[in-house]
Amino acid sequence: MIEKKTDDSFVAPIPSDTSYEDVEPNGFDAVATKKLLRKLDWHLIPFMSLIYLLCFLDRTNIGNARLDHLEQDLKLHGLQYNDCLAVLFPFYIAAEIPSNIMMKRTRPSIWLTFIMFFWSLAMILQGFVQNYSGLMATRVFLGVFEGGLFPGVNYYISQWYVRDECGFRMALFFSAATLAGAFGGVLARGIAEMSGVGGKAAWAWIFILEGLLSILVSTIAYWCIYDYPETARFLTPKERTEVQRRLHADHGHLSNDFDMKYVYQALTDWKIYMFMLICMAGFCPIYSFALFLPTIIKNMGYTANDAQLMSVPPYVCACFFTIAASWYADRVKKRGVFLMGFQVVAIAGFAMLAATGRPSIQYADSAGDGVE
Incomplete structure (x- = not known):
């Protein structure tokens, strides 16, 4: 049963057998819709982009750490450095689908906060490793917890915007990865001056400080992530109804429920x-x-x-x-x-x-x- 606000004081329920295509857009003309989208953008995209910036930074800062004698201090030889890079990705890939399932069974604010806290912890511990085995182990845990963010946020965006609006928002979110590369270079240059502080090399401080930055953001993430339109505090009842109406008009009869038949359909679809x-x-x-x-x-x-x-x-x-x-x-x-x-x-x-x-x-x- 969906509620449609008819005036400023009364919210009338829409009969369950009424399709969203048949519901009038609550007085939302092109100008009002554009204003609504900008409101969504400002409340959703910046924090999602910040999280992905930190995620990508934590995943790739090992490239910056390498210039500050990471290999020499950990006595890496041959292809061991490459092994430490590669080991992250099988666990990253394996975590993606289970992570999205967990996000749907909990809530985005809970699950994204959870994985962010633990990948940040893995990042900090990476600054304390003393050998090849330790670095490999922390990279494994980094992959496990980071794997859910990219597919999770893409799914999350699709729960707020219609299909032809998602591409640009996903690009804004993904552009944080390129900013992370730029930010990481500048940050690594500054942290290089900390070599020897506390008896630790510059590469260790890169991991520790960037991990601490991520864990700090994770402590406020729960309150900064809005789960779904129907519970968004920043939207008025009329705006919530309009966002849901637009999504149902765009998605038609597509289901958001988990069912193994959908898994089978995906696995047999050549486009996948x-x-x-x-x-x-x-x-x-x-x-x-x-x-x-x-x-x-x-x-x-x-x-x-x-x-x-x-x-x-x-x-x-x-x-x-x-x-x-x-x-x-x-x-x-x-x-x-x-x-x-x-x-x-x-x-x-x-x-x-x-x-x-x-x-x-x-x-x-x-x-x-x-x-x-």
């Missing part, structure tokens, strides 16, 4: 596997870029401190193109052409990076790769 391949094609270069960019820049001849700072501009460039392209893609309702265009730019950038040894050209290629 095509999107998996597209996702892999995008994320493999992104993580290679995020985890190794500081090292690549240092190998161009820059000092470790300069390399931390020089990793910032490519991310700033990427952030601009992520937001601009997604906004325009939603506007013209075409996304595939933008995906293919940026993939071509990234392919050209990686090819030039591998083909030339000139630092200036390599650095320009890195900026081009970042927009992917």
Whole structure:
């Protein structure tokens, strides 16, 4: 039974057999709808973006820590550093679906706060490891708890916006990853001055301080995350009804309930596997870029401190193109052409990076790769 507010003092129930398509939009014309969307944006997207910024920062700051003698101090050799990078991802992937199920069975404010607190704790403990085994173990737990954030927030956004409004909001949220790269370089450069403080190396302080920042935000996350439109305190009853009406008009008879038949339908849908391949094609270069960019820049001849700072501009460039392209893609309702265009730019950038040894050209290629 959905409530439809008919005046300022009375909320009349809508009969359960009435479809949302048949319900008038409560006086919400184009201007009022735009105002409503901006209200949603300001209350939902900034904090989600902040959480993802911290998540991506905690996941990839090992690339910055490497420049401050991480491998030498932990006596890593051969491919052990690469092992520590790679071990995160199987556990990250395995956690995604169970995490979304848990978020639906609890509430976003509870589950997202829970996983954020524990990945932050794993990040802090990473600053106290003394060998290869310790680093591997903390990376495993980091993957387990971080795995639920990206799919969880994408699902969360779909519970507030209709389909052709989700792309731009997801891009705003995902752009926090590019800001994390820029912010991480600047932060790592400053933390490098703490080398030796408390008997700890700069790389350890990178993990500890950035983990403490994340755990601080997790302590307020429960009160900053609004679960669903029907319980949102920042919306008026009339606005809650309108948000729900729009969602039902857009989703039709699609169910939000968990049922194994939906799992089977997803597993037998060829489009799921095509999107998996597209996702892999995008994320493999992104993580290679995020985890190794500081090292690549240092190998161009820059000092470790300069390399931390020089990793910032490519991310700033990427952030601009992520937001601009997604906004325009939603506007013209075409996304595939933008995906293919940026993939071509990234392919050209990686090819030039591998083909030339000139630092200036390599650095320009890195900026081009970042927009992917």
